[in-house]
Amino acid sequence: xxxxxxxxxxxxxxxxxxxxxxxxxxxxxxxxxxxxxxxxxxxxxxxxxxxxxxxxxxxxxxxxxxxxxxxxxxxxxxxxxxxxxxxxxxxxxxxxxxxxxxxxxxxxxxxxxxxxxxxxxxxxxxxxxxxxxxxxxxxxxxxxxxxxxxxxxxxxxxxxxxxxxxxxxxxxxxxxxxxxxxxxxxxxxxxxxxxxxxxxxxxxxxxxxxxxxxxxxxxxxxxxxxxxxxxxx
Amino acid sequence: xxxxxxxxxxxxxxxxxxxxxxxxxxxxxxxxxxxxxxxxxxxxxxxxxxxxxxxxxxxxxxxxxxxxxxxxxxxxxxxxxxxxxxxxxxxxxxxxxxxxxxxxxxxxxxxxxxxxxxxxxxxxxxxxxxxxxxxxxxxxxxxxxxxxxxxxxxxxxxxxxxxxxxxxxxxxxxxxxxxxxxxxxxxxxxxxxxxxxxxxxxxxxxxxxxxxxxxxxxxxxxxxxxxxxxxxx
DNA sequence: CGGTCGTTTGAAGTGGTTCAAGCCTTGTGG
DNA sequence: CCACAAGGCTTGAACCACTTCAAACGACCG
Numbered sequence: 013x014x015x016x017x018x019x020x021x022x023x024x025x026x027x028x029x030x031x032x033x034x035x036x037x038x039x040x041x042x043x044x045x046x047x048x049x050x051x052x053x054x055x056x057x058x059x060x061x062x063x064x065x066x067x068x069x070x071x072x073x074x075x076x077x078x079x080x081x082x083x084x085x086x087x088x089x090x091x092x093x094x095x096x097x098x099x100x101x102x103x104x105x106x107x108x109x110x111x112x113x114x115x116x117x118x119x120x121x122x123x124x125x126x127x128x129x130x131x132x133x134x135x136x137x138x139x140x141x142x143x144x145x146x147x148x149x150x151x152x153x154x155x156x157x158x159x160x161x162x163x164x165x166x167x168x169x170x171x172x173x174x175x176x177x178x179x180x181x182x183x184x185x186x187x188x189x190x191x192x193x194x195x196x197x198x199x200x201x202x203x204x205x206x207x208x209x210x211x212x213x214x215x216x217x218x219x220x221x222x223x224x225x226x227x228x229x230x231x232x233x234x235x236x237x238x239x240x241x242x243x244x245x
Numbered sequence: 246x247x248x249x250x251x252x253x254x255x256x257x258x259x260x261x262x263x264x265x266x267x268x269x270x271x272x273x274x275x276x277x278x279x280x281x282x283x284x285x286x287x288x289x290x291x292x293x294x295x296x297x298x299x300x301x302x303x304x305x306x307x308x309x310x311x312x313x314x315x316x317x318x319x320x321x322x323x324x325x326x327x328x329x330x331x332x333x334x335x336x337x338x339x340x341x342x343x344x345x346x347x348x349x350x351x352x353x354x355x356x357x358x359x360x361x362x363x364x365x366x367x368x369x370x371x372x373x374x375x376x377x378x379x380x381x382x383x384x385x386x387x388x389x390x391x392x393x394x395x396x397x398x399x400x401x402x403x404x405x406x407x408x409x410x411x412x413x414x415x416x417x418x419x420x421x422x423x424x425x426x427x428x429x430x431x432x433x434x435x436x437x438x439x440x441x442x443x444x445x446x447x448x449x450x451x452x453x454x455x456x457x458x459x460x461x462x463x464x465x466x467x468x469x470x471x472x473x474x475x476x477x478x
Numbered sequence: 479c480g481g482t483c484g485t486t487t488g489a490a491g492t493g494g495t496t497c498a499a500g501c502c503t504t505g506t507g508g
Numbered sequence: 509c510c511a512c513a514a515g516g517c518t519t520g521a522a523c524c525a526c527t528t529c530a531a532a533c534g535a536c537c538g
Contacts, residue, residue, distance in 0.1 A: 082391065084478045090394050092387055106384050109478075151339050153386040154325055158315065160393035161323050161438040162527090164493075196516065205394040207495055212518060228503090245317045245342075395495090397525075429484065440527055445486060461535085 030098035030183050031072065034148075035141040045072075045138060048129045049121035055114040062103040062112040069124050070102040070142050076118030077194055081202070082110045091203035093152055094176065094195075098183040100145035116194045158245070160205055165214040168204045171243040173224055177234060190232040263331035263416050264305065267381075268374040278305075278371060281362045282354035288347040295336040295345040302357050303335040303375050309351030310427055314435070315343045324436035326385055327409065327428075331416040333378035349427045391478070393438055398447040401437045404476035406457055410467060423465040 032042040052074060055061050061078060062069050071078075078095035080103065092110065095101035100123065103112040123142055127135050152175075159171050173193075180191045197211045204211070219225045223235045223242075265275040285307060288294050294311060295302050304311075311328040313336065325343065328334035333356065336345040356375055360368050385408075392404050406426075413424045430444045437444070452458045456468045456475075 082387075082478075086478075088395075090391050092390050104384065104387060105380065110387060147338065150383055150386070151337065153383070153390065154315075154337060154343060156390055157325050157386065157393065158323050160390065162321075162440070198516080207395070208516090209496080209518085210494055212516095213494090216518080245315075245319075431484080441485085442487090442528080443526055445484095446526090449486080 026098075026184065031100075031141070034098070034182070035100070035145045037137065037141045041134065041137055044130075044134065045123070045126045046121065048126040048134075049123065052119050053122060055118040055120070057114055057116050059114045060111050061114055061118065061120075064103060064109040064111045066103065067124075068102045068105045069122060070100055070146070071112070071120040072123050073097055073099050073101060074119040074121065076120075077115040078118055079113055079115055079199070079203075080104070080110055081113055089202045091199060093149070093156060094203070096176075096179060096183075097185065099149070099179075100142060101149065102146070115199065156203075163243070165204070165206050165210050166217055167243045168206065169200065169211070169214050169218065170223070170239040172200070172204060173231065173234070174236060174239050174243065177231070177236060186234075189234045190230055191234065192229060193226060193231045194229045259331075259417065264333075264374070267331070267415070268333070268378045270370065270374045274367065274370055277363075277367065278356070278359045279354065281359035281367075282356065285352050286355055288351040288353070290347055290349050292347045293344050294347055294351065294353075297336060297342040297344045299336065300357075301335045301338045302355060303333055303379070304345070304353040305356050306330055306332050306334060307352040307354065309353075310348040311351055312346055312348055312432070312436075313337070313343055314346055322435045324432060326382070326389060327436070329409075329412060329416075330418065332382070332412075333375055334382065335379070348432065389436075396476070398437070398439050398443050399450055400476045401439065402433065402444070402447050402451065403456070403472040405433070405437060406464065406467070407469060407472050407476065410464070410469060419467075422467045423463055424467065425462060426459060426464045427462045 028039070028042045028046060031037055031045070032039045037045070049072070053071075055076075061071060064082070073095055075097050078099075078101055080092040080095070080101070082090045082092070084090060093101075094115075095112075101112060104110045123138065127138050127142075130138060155171075155175060159168050163171075176193065177186060177191060180186050185191055197208050197215070200206075201208045201211045206214075215224075215226055218239075221238075222233060223238050224231055225233045261272075261275045261279060264270055264278070265272045270278070282305070286304070288309075294304060297315070306328055308330050311332075311334055313325040313328070313334070315323045315325070317323060326334075327348075328345075334345060337343045356371065360371050360375075363371060388404075388408060392401050396404075409426065410419060410424060413419050418424055430441050430448070433439075434441045434444045439447075448457075448459055451472075454471075455466060456471050457464055458466045
């Protein structure tokens with residue numbers, strides 16, 4: 013077995029654990045979902061995983077980052093949510109123009125496959141887990157709305173970073189006050205309703221205060237306590 | 246039969262039509278839901294229909310306005326969504342502090358009742374309609390996020406008014422370029438992430454341009470075409 | 479008729495935007 | 509291995525949208 017393959021299986025194992033732990037799937041069935049969904053789908057950075065208006069096609073992310081976004085008439089984009097390893101995501105079924113896009117190289121399973129291939133008894137349980145995951149994801153839409161209310165740029169960023177930190181921590185991707193964040197400042201701007209320039213300045217503020225430093229696709233010196241103070245509701 | 250009772254039945258009939266038309270319930274079952282859910286629940290303005298963290302309890306609004314809101318530590322509120330006649334609404338199941346609140350006097354049916362009282366065969370269909378309605382409602386969360394992106398106050402207001410106009414039109418509450426809007430400017434501010442003062446100024450702008458006038462709980466002189474131009478994506 | 483709540487208006491301050499230029503980082507080809 | 513190009517980040521300066529504070533006005537209710 014190649015080193016690449018080994019690493020691959022490791023990431024599947026970790027994601028399977030997360031699937032059963034977070035969405036109430038029995039460990040056996042989580043493993044079975046992996047079989048049923050194989051092979052892993054790979055999407056390059058920037059590719060559209062699921063176009064707007066297409067069938068929902070729930071995906072289970074093994075590694076990489078995705079976002080739900082809409083491209084607006086003026087060429088700007090609105091990012092509604094980020095998806096990361098361990099998450100179950102899909103494009104919105106009804107929206108005119110909300111697509112699921114890969115921000116990095118993304119490996120994922122197509123849970124639609126798993127469901128159509130699975131036995132009758134399995135389908136029900138898988139569907140329930142998918143529904144639970146999507147419901148959980150909807151909570152994040154509420155948080156996103158709350159983030160965009162009347163607050164300063166630094167508060168919005170602190171809030172988003174804290175959420176992403178916690179979600180990454182759940183799947184073991186936080187190490188020593190740091191975590192991967194392969195987003196450009198433009199992505200942050202599109203998610204938080206701010207200009208790129210101001211994102212840059214606000215990140216500088218956080219950096220100077222020693223609360224979080226974002227460079228080269230990684231956050232370091234992440235100080236959760238002080239960041240949470242900033243954006244406490 | 247009293248005049249009040251008559252009006253009441255009229256509004257139930259209208260809502261039942263909307264229920265079957267919008268959420269795919271057969272007319273017969275829609276009527277049956279009314280029987281199963283009786284009596285109508287009435288909530289006074291300002292009362293909490295469903296507290297944060299309580300069981301979801303989906304409600305079917307016959308008349309009046311509701312909103313999903315969260316009260317923040319600083320005493321401010323964030324409004325996530327408005328619910329009006331014909332809608333199926335509920336508090337979010339998981340959120341820490343997102344409650345369903347009556348903005349006006351609200352008459353509604355408790356669909357939880359209908360489901361627990363209904364026959365096995367009926368339950369499935371009702372549950373499917375409720376799910377369809379809630380999915381449809383989730384679309385509105387996306388619209389709300391898009392509304393809060395980098396846009397001016399006038400654009401946000403125009404966008405919200407247009408959405409509410411269209412939803413009210415669906416249930417026959419738009420008449421002659423006007424519709425009820427029993428919201429204070431503070432409600433608009435809490436929903437749109439703006440200060441009350443600026444809502445007042447922006448409404449003045451719309452009024453002066455002859456695109457929409459909000460007074461005494463009603464919008465008049467609503468010019469959908471021009472308002473949509475303002476907030477076209 | 480007075481009190482309360484909602485709306486309107488003014489004046490001053492500020493946080494964020496825009497435009498524009500320069501820099502750093504990464505990837506590519508000679 | 510270096511040179512160049514492209515994309516992303518940073519900084520400054522000017523401007524404007526929105527906020528805050530404060531006061532007055534209007535509508536509704538007991």
